[in-house]
Amino acid sequence: xxxxSQDPRHKITKxxxxxxxxxxxxxxxxxxxxxxxxxxxxxxxxxxxxxEAQLEKSRLLSDRFSAERPxxxxxxxxxxxxxxxxxxxxxxxxxxxxxxxxxxxFGPGTRLTVL
Amino acid sequence: DQQVKQNSPSLSVQEGRISILNCDxxxxxxxxxxxxKKYPAEGPTFLISISSIKDKxxxxxxxxxxxxxxxxxxLHIVPSQPGDSAVYFCAAGxxxxxxFGPGTRLSVLP
Numbered sequence: 001x002x003x004x005s006q007d008p009r010h011k012i013t014k015x016x017x018x019x020x021x022x023x024x025x026x027x028x029x030x031x032x033x034x035x036x037x038x039x040x041x042x043x044x045x046x047x048x049x050x051x052e053a054q055l056e057k058s059r060l061l062s063d064r065f066s067a068e069r070p071x072x073x074x075x076x077x078x079x080x081x082x083x084x085x086x087x088x089x090x091x092x093x094x095x096x097x098x099x100x101x102x103x104x105x106f107g108p109g110t111r112l113t114v115l
Numbered sequence: 116d117q118q119v120k121q122n123s124p125s126l127s128v129q130e131g132r133i134s135i136l137n138c139d140x141x142x143x144x145x146x147x148x149x150x151x152k153k154y155p156a157e158g159p160t161f162l163i164s165i166s167s168i169k170d171k172x173x174x175x176x177x178x179x180x181x182x183x184x185x186x187x188x189x190l191h192i193v194p195s196q197p198g199d200s201a202v203y204f205c206a207a208g209x210x211x212x213x214x215f216g217p218g219t220r221l222s223v224l225p
Contacts (some may be wrong), residue, residue: 035215109157
């Protein structure tokens, strides 16, 4: 399977702990996105990489959140000092810009539960 | 302020009939629109897209219509099948900026 993969699929943690999620995009895709989705809502944009450069960050991405894509391939999203409000599905998507249009392909997500 | 709205949280349709899912947007800078389908415990799956230079795009049972003057798009599924039961998200974007609607849950009844 050459789709977007995410690890872990589920994470349960206690408030105050740090967590890290990994995303492996489709191999020829140079763009990588992180989204957060809560119940009853669509995915909300968090941040975006083109190759290894982080080009945009949402206001939703507080100082406790950091994302990296060190070699322009896989990416990690770390949440420090987790809070109960961080409980959500964290989705990764990748794309390869074709002309002016950018179709994003999503991974299965990591469901985070903060107790 | 919701830039992309899907005003019907849910829709039920009989198998074999047409499903019509609607989406409205407010930002006139959006020039690319996509529909995704999501099953429980999975990520959204890309279905179909349309550029603002077109008013219709068709792919098998799925057709997306775009009315730029009304800032409205719709997804038609004909004929609807039980396997189409899922949550459908509309997304609108320009460049790398994308905004998703809250989704419509479609139930196709056998």
